[in-house]
Amino acid sequence: MAGKFELDDVVTNGAAKNGNGNGHSALSHAGAAPTLHDANVQEIYAELLKRIGEDPTRDGLKQTPKRMEKSMAFLTKGYEQSVAEVLHDALFDVDYDEMVMVRDIEFYSLCEHHLLPFFGKAHIAYVPNGKVVGLSKLPRIVEVFARRLQVQERLTQQIAEAIEEAIAPQGVGVVIEAQHLCMMMRGVEKQSSATVTSSLRGVFKTQLQTRNEFLSLVRAER
Ligand SMILES: [Zn+2]
Numbered sequence: 001m002a003g004k005f006e007l008d009d010v011v012t013n014g015a016a017k018n019g020n021g022n023g024h025s026a027l028s029h030a031g032a033a034p035t036l037h038d039a040n041v042q043e044i045y046a047e048l049l050k051r052i053g054e055d056p057t058r059d060g061l062k063q064t065p066k067r068m069e070k071s072m073a074f075l076t077k078g079y080e081q082s083v084a085e086v087l088h089d090a091l092f093d094v095d096y097d098e099m100v101m102v103r104d105i106e107f108y109s110l111c112e113h114h115l116l117p118f119f120g121k122a123h124i125a126y127v128p129n130g131k132v133v134g135l136s137k138l139p140r141i142v143e144v145f146a147r148r149l150q151v152q153e154r155l156t157q158q159i160a161e162a163i164e165e166a167i168a169p170q171g172v173g174v175v176i177e178a179q180h181l182c183m184m185m186r187g188v189e190k191q192s193s194a195t196v197t198s199s200l201r202g203v204f205k206t207q208l209q210t211r212n213e214f215l216s217l218v219r220a221e222r
Helices: 008-012 043-053 064-075 085-086 137-146 152-167 210-219
Strands: 091-095 102-113 117-127 132-134 170-180 195-202
Touching: 043 152, 064 102, 064 210, 085 137, 085 152, 102 132, 102 137, 102 210, 117 152, 117 210, 132 137, 137 152, 152 170, 152 195, 170 210
Parallel strands: none
Antiparallel strands: 091 132, 102 117, 117 170, 170 195
16 A cells, blocks of 8 residues: 555664664564554654655765654644743733833744745834733743744734733734745745734724734834
């Protein structure tokens, strides 16, 4: 069958390490054919390298499955984090009711359609309603959601929602400008074009003046 996972070669060529030392942990169910479930992450990456026409045993690739496992764990570590954790000691009561803004927050994410990077800048602003978030925490909130498989639209909304939930401000605005390697590398789009998404809530939606102030700050010269 065309798509069947053939693990034997991967396991015996030494690309994958395993506990029992015989090189056949993936075949531990006596007599049963190996399935994807039996394979560890590095074995799966080694098999993937084979499927695209590579030799995972050659020098340059020997450590690649191990590196891929590590880097994928890092790039998706947001699944193990939560906004509540990030903000636990960083909410403060204030009297201030002008706009708070942090712009040019650099982020890197992976598009969920191609697992290729998209990256750029997030701009976040809110008008408090008795509470503020420690300023250094806004980039951390971006990180929690960017380090997952994403689409830019959802990333934008999740950041805005998280701030809404945390401090119930009068309003929140998030703008993200990003470049998508899945479009650039595949020639779908011109190299320099950026995709812009926004989420405007509360007074950022209802008050023209607040919205304009935010958007002009986003566009202002650096
Ligand atoms: Zn994509």
